[in-house]
Amino acid sequence: MESIRSAPGQTADEAAPAAVRFENVKYSYEEDEGSFAVNGVSLTIGQGEFVAVLGRNGSGKSTLAKLINALLRPTEGRVTVLGQDTADPKLAFEIRKNAGMVFQNPDNQTVASVVEDDVAFGPENIGVPREEIGERITAALQAVGMSDFRFATPSRLSGGQKQRIAIAGVLAIRPRIMILDESTAMLDPKGRREVMDVIQKLNKEQGMTVILITHFMEEALEADRAIVMHRGEVVMDGTPEEIFARAEELETYNLTLPRAAYICKCLQEAGMPVGNAFCAEALAEEICRSLQKG
Amino acid sequence: MLNDVTFGQYYPTKSFVHNMDPRAKLLLLIAYIVAIFIANNFFGLILVTFSLLLFILLARVPFGRVLRSIKMILFLIIFTAILNLLFYAGGEGDIVLAEWWIITISWQSIINTIFLAMRLLLLVLGTAILTLTTTPVALTDGIESLLKPLKYIKVPVHELALVMSIALRFIPTLMEETNRIVSAQKARGANFETGGIFRRAKAMIPVLIPLLVSAFRRAEDLGDAMDARCYSGAKGRTKYKKLTFTWRDLLGVLFFAAFIAGIVLLNTYFGSRFDIIWQFREWFGI
Amino acid sequence: MQIVAKGLTYVYNPKSPFATQALKGVDLTIEEGEFFGIIGHTGSGKSTFVQHLNALVRLTGGQLRVGEYDLSEKKCKLLELRSKVGMVFQYPEYQLFAETVYKDVAFGLKNFRKGISEEEMQAAVREALAVVGLSYDEVAERSPFELSGGQRRRVAIAGVIVTKPEVLILDEPAAGLDPLGKKELMDLLHSIHGQWCKTIVIVSHDMDEIAENCTRAAVFSEGKVALCGTPQEIFAQGERLAAMGLDVPVTAKCAQILQRHGFSVRTDFTCTDFVQKVLALYRGEGGGAEDAQ
Known part of the structure; x- marks a missing residue:
């Protein structure tokens, strides 16, 4: 099924390939075969999924992201994006059109000094006709809630706003997959919330496949699925609830629970009968239930 | 310390000059610079000054804002002027006012210094009008369009224009970063304010190195971000903004054609800049 | 050193179209020995305030006293003040510059204590590296750029605490670290707090971090101190914080x-x-x- 390549513009409903598929992928930054940043990953991400990728610094998360949109090509194994093999240099352009990527530092992604010119950069690159670029800019800015800033200077915006412009710049290419490589790491809580709201909307309303690489355990809770990377391998894969229920295992990978989940675990260990809870609201409810019984 | 750098910063407003085609403005700037350099006497420079004032008025940019663009290179102007004042070798008919070792101050060196300083000031102010009224994108589009003929001799015009636009885009980011690093090193006791020129230059090392490292890091990030957004050179690329030459531009160009002609006339009519010495002597009987 | 600010005001880019009043009358006292938290949005004035404390931003309105130093005096001894009030900026690893870790950490010492002997310097650097959890013998002669991100941040902190400042200010010290890295960093700050640096002031967006670590905190909003007290007192006012767009x-x-x-x-x-x-x-x-x- 993966071999079927959907031609541009053709909706390949009858043969919907996985959004992203890793088949025993290894990647090494160094020529000598000693260390692999990604070390034997097999993974399938379906279209429309919202996947969070967790792991310590240096666990291979960012390498994984760059392998998806052909910024890196696997040393071993195969990565396909909507059925297209990233190892084929001729397909890199198509793959990047399908899989957009937003990076960590909001300051290092803008090429232009005016917001609309920056958003136009992607469509210009893929040869969209002039009249259509304008429409795409309007739509992309609207999707990220930045329509009022079309003529603003990116350097005068807040971190969260800059990152939303970066997302708009990717959206204007009309990708089907959006990869966010620690795109919330440098933002304040407000900016983080803004970005999370935007990607939630893209996933829920437009069915965009979202791959969110993050340090913030709380953000993983908003995803449908969470993947934990450790030393280049995928060591855990499941719903965020399943992952956070396995606290001991997480700890061996040097990850912590979301704070609410941690409190919940402390209460459980002290013998209080509370069900698993991962956010403040659920935790409060569990405590209430337990207190009212007791 | 670097907060008031305004050079190269677009001043957003609506005006005649803002609406001009960047290509026309670039041509005007070139004509203006040519005019400054062919003007050989003060009458010519005064005419240039008037044209500059006219454009500032038309551009509707506050006068103070334009003047601030000199601030950064005022030192350079003064430095050049002083060198010129002290070391200018006078020509025929010069009157020496003071002489010491290799230093001579004469009527000609004074006049030459004033002339040079005026030229530099006019040059910077004219360029500032261009950058204050033109967004970097429009500017680079204009340059790219004007340099298009060079494509036929394999000059990568598009890439050069893009590099320039990105450089302009990163000026505020790097300024901010410089401020932060300067503050951080000051907090560790670094002293940038006192000492001779060599000590100060040496004191900048703890600022320049982190800045360089960070610029490389940013460049790498930006490269990835551009790749991810399907950048692959000029081939197959479309342009969102189209440059259009309008009546404004024609008017501007015609204006400057007349202007240069005027300066050439003034040159031939009033002679060299030093003739003013004789004029003065005649007037004041020195 | 006690820090007392009264009616502090500050305007960025005065008399320009971009003029912004960053501080609009800040009154705040930080006692010696506190682990003090400063909370607020980007643009609430908190960064401007902390940069006043070691005169990186010069006082233009109001009064500020840091220990025996009165910053409203024209002839305030800046260098002496800065040696006693250390400041760690956001992402401090990006300010490293020297070819070896040793030289980078020693930079502040050389600046603040002119004529310090090589032995003294070595001892101080060794101690500072030990405090931040790095081994002198392993890292001192290496280039800071070879180290990992977490190690680089520690080197940068060592470069500030090497002069044993009485007050240590850190702007978002844990930004960009992973959860374990954050925890390790906060543990490090607690180990510095007390004997090494008497007072610690952290600027943070992370309310959990403030609640877990600080003795007292101040909430900045629109250039003023909106709330000040123990985390217990501050976070009991959830509605007021929510009105300022802040979390609990x-x-x-x-x-x-x-x-x-x-x-x-x-x-x-x-x-x-x-x-x-x-x-x-x-x-x-x-x-x-x-x-x-």
């Missing part, structure tokens, strides 16, 4: 909901204390439930 720690959010259900948990909002108080309620020791009825 998970523990406080939980406590708010419990309150609405008639359970009052009197906690200082640290995780440990919250767990204990809830357990006490559950075992019927706290009597909080009766209180609320």
